[in-house]
Amino acid sequence: MDITFTNVSYIYQRNTPFAHQAIKDLNFHIPSGSFVAIVGHTGSGKSTLLQHLNGLVTPSEGEVKIGEYKLTPKEKPTNLKELRSRVGVVFQYPEHQLFEETVAKDIAFGPENFGVPKETINERIKRVIPAVGLSEDMLERSPFDLSGGQMRRVAIAGVLAINPDVLVLDEPTAGLDPRGQKEIMEMFNTMHKEQGLTTILVTHSMEDALKYADHVIILNKGTKYMEGSPEEVFTQKDALKQVQLDVPEVIQLLNAFEDKFSISIPFHGQTVQEIAETIHSIVKDGVSNE
């Protein structure tokens, strides 16, 4: 589904002394089928932006369009439930979306709510449990008696079980162990491609943004600071520094290399192996083979 924000602002506790503007005059367009990463400093408005995508909040000003659904300060879609069956959101803290007595019931909650037949739900549970790296013997446990990373996996499984068209992920790998981080990002990426999803990823991992996204939006203090392809955005060290962000580690290393050796190795998506070979030729022969 296409997603368009037009002059969107959002103010928490509007018309009170505590009013706080979290989003300011935000404009962007995400074509259906894209994989977009949203990055930004603590408090820049990322989670607030995401909450518009399934109608948890409506804009204080402006207009949000998600496919045929429209949100404005005055109108919420009448079929909000239908919107939520198509836009799956994994929240920043998994505890915020777990509430059933057992893991199985928690995963079934979404699809049940959207009228998916029992057998289909059971099939989906069988499919999503291994996809998030859990085992079936966890299904009867209480989701609150799990470790942090296990809870995260259950929360992700619950969202996958609704088979959404748009996957909205708010730091989905926080709390996962290194293997889990890799596997779950790969799994999202495979689903994104195979099922033609539209994927919106909020992440602090510039590496993941670089690896998976085809478009990056940088937020600063509630407004769009920059957008473009990962290669365009992440090579602009100084501009990123302005908003307290860093370039991905691989580019940091190449920059440090340039400082020391006075030879630049421009980044254009090379693998670690290719970078090692380039460094080798400079260190050993004093020339770049590029």
Place this chain on the structure above:
Amino acid sequence: MSRKLIEFRDVSFRYGEEQPWVLRNCSFEIYEGEWVAIIGHNGSGKSTIAKLINGLLFPQKGEILIDGQQVNEETIWDIRKEVGMVFQNPDNQFVGTTVQDDVAFGMENRGTPREEMVTRIEETLSAVGMEDYRFTEPHRLSGGQKQRVAIASVLAISPKVLILDEATAMLDPKGRTEIMRTVSNVQNKEDLSLITITHDLQEVVQADRVIVMNKGEIWDRATPREIFSKKDSLREIGLDVPFVAILADELKETGINLTKEPLNHEELLEDLWILHSQT
């Protein structure tokens, strides 16, 4: 040798009689002034260890000593004054109705004088970059702001032992580095024992020592450099090594001989520089 602040003696733990053991025969010591990182796959028992240290849970087997005192029902109130902890989800620990109250709470409990409280609130909130949010309700903060406040609250009480359970997971890399620098300055100044439970390999590199958990058992304990040289076996237990170690491996593949396992960019580049000037 400096003072032992934490000692686990053959500790085993399970969450109920019918339930499986989630920690088995764990023994380790942590000294005053030491920074120890605990790493391990999801469900390996890291948070359980943290909860045992400040007496939220008690072991069924073995014993735990904090500064020489056994952790039990009678000692937990004293012990909790010495042990500051930030939980994996900060929502579980906010007690104040405003950010400022939350930071004050722990100090009130410890009888900190009013004037000192005022200065410490200011100091700790600006140390984590949250001075503009003193009157905000904690649940109205963003994910990363919550973590910053939770860290400020625990720094304010200057505990002897500070446990951070994935306390920076929601911060951007720069924010994480800044906050960890703040924490490590306090640690050096006050000689406290710092335990960080983390999946962030960059953070692990900065610790003095690493304890690696695997399926409820201690799998290894060593310096970060020693741990990260065991690349393949770490990957087998769901872990990984930092980017610089991966690059170092690829460089070795091309025939470059590094003098040591690099832990950061500077070490790697310095090694390469020496090689370069020799050729």
